[in-house]
Amino acid sequence: MDEPKHHDPVEAALQSLEGLQRAKADEALLQKIEARIQATRAARQVQQTQVRRLTRQMLAASVLMLLLNSAVWFNVGFKQQEMQKVEQFSRLYFTSPLNY
Amino acid sequence: MTKAKAHIHSPQESSSTFQDYFYTHKDRVFNTALSLLQNWEEAEELTQDVFVAAYEAIGSFRGQSSMCTWLYRITVNKALDRIKARKAQKRSGFTRSLCRQTEHEEKPLDLPDFIHPGVLLEQQESSIALFKAIARLPENQQSAFVLAKIEQLSYAEIAQVLEISIPAVESLLVRARQKLRELLKNFYEND
Numbered sequence A: 001m002d003e004p005k006h007h008d009p010v011e012a013a014l015q016s017l018e019g020l021q022r023a024k025a026d027e028a029l030l031q032k033i034e035a036r037i038q039a040t041r042a043a044r045q046v047q048q049t050q051v052r053r054l055t056r057q058m059l060a061a062s063v064l065m066l067l068l069n070s071a072v073w074f075n076v077g078f079k080q081q082e083m084q085k086v087e088q089f090s091r092l093y094f095t096s097p098l099n100y
Numbered sequence B: 001m002t003k004a005k006a007h008i009h010s011p012q013e014s015s016s017t018f019q020d021y022f023y024t025h026k027d028r029v030f031n032t033a034l035s036l037l038q039n040w041e042e043a044e045e046l047t048q049d050v051f052v053a054a055y056e057a058i059g060s061f062r063g064q065s066s067m068c069t070w071l072y073r074i075t076v077n078k079a080l081d082r083i084k085a086r087k088a089q090k091r092s093g094f095t096r097s098l099c100r101q102t103e104h105e106e107k108p109l110d111l112p113d114f115i116h117p118g119v120l121l122e123q124q125e126s127s128i129a130l131f132k133a134i135a136r137l138p139e140n141q142q143s144a145f146v147l148a149k150i151e152q153l154s155y156a157e158i159a160q161v162l163e164i165s166i167p168a169v170e171s172l173l174v175r176a177r178q179k180l181r182e183l184l185k186n187f188y189e190n191d
Helices: A009-014 A029-094 B011-037 B040-060 B067-091 B094-102 B121-135 B139-150 B155-162 B166-190
Strands: none
Touching: A009 B121, A009 B166, A029 B011, A029 B040, B011 B040, B011 B067, B011 B139, B040 B067, B067 B139, B067 B155, B121 B139, B121 B166, B139 B155, B139 B166, B155 B166
16 A cells, blocks of 8 residues: 655655656747857957057057157267367367366 | 866867867756856856866866766855846945945845746745845855755766865755755745
């Protein structure tokens, strides 16, 4: 004679997963996933373009700064040479350094 | 389809390989997500997240474990992240100050009754209580129990997914069962 399977509700709950079937995922999820992958890829391309543009701008700015620095450096060097010449001239002709 | 370090060359080939992977593993991923999150919409979102993450990371997949194990690992990690986020959201705001006294205690989430679509009709009533109790298990016990009892994975497979040893899996499952028994007993006594 068959006895009722689970008198104890705790045991019945623990056994309730017996014969459980796997839940089926909606096949339309694939389209959503592919759309998300496309969107991520597009966003990454935009980001890469922005990063590339920013890198180019920074490179141009550093080249410009280098040029300006060089110009200032040459200018200062040129002026120092001129001053040296004036001092030499002053020593030669007035036997004293130039008095400002 | 164990070694998924896919021989992907052209975009077309990559797309069809990805579709194959999706159709092969979608139910496993979705069922695990559904069992852990106990919410249909969130499980669908998580399934999307898992496949997007897998697509992004396919290059770094070393093929040391099977594709299936790898996807299970991503699913469990992402599901646990969502559960943590839910708990954090619940704790935030006004209730946060109230909970401060018992910060170490995990407050159970008030989940609506969940009926897994694969549960046999005559067992649905009992399964509601069981799923409520599963949601109150500590995270590692929850994942191990779901993988063992719902996904029917072997101890070795669970060990690979959770990156722990087989004895650790056994211990987790014993503790999960003890805790579930305790929770269910309280549930039926208070009911």
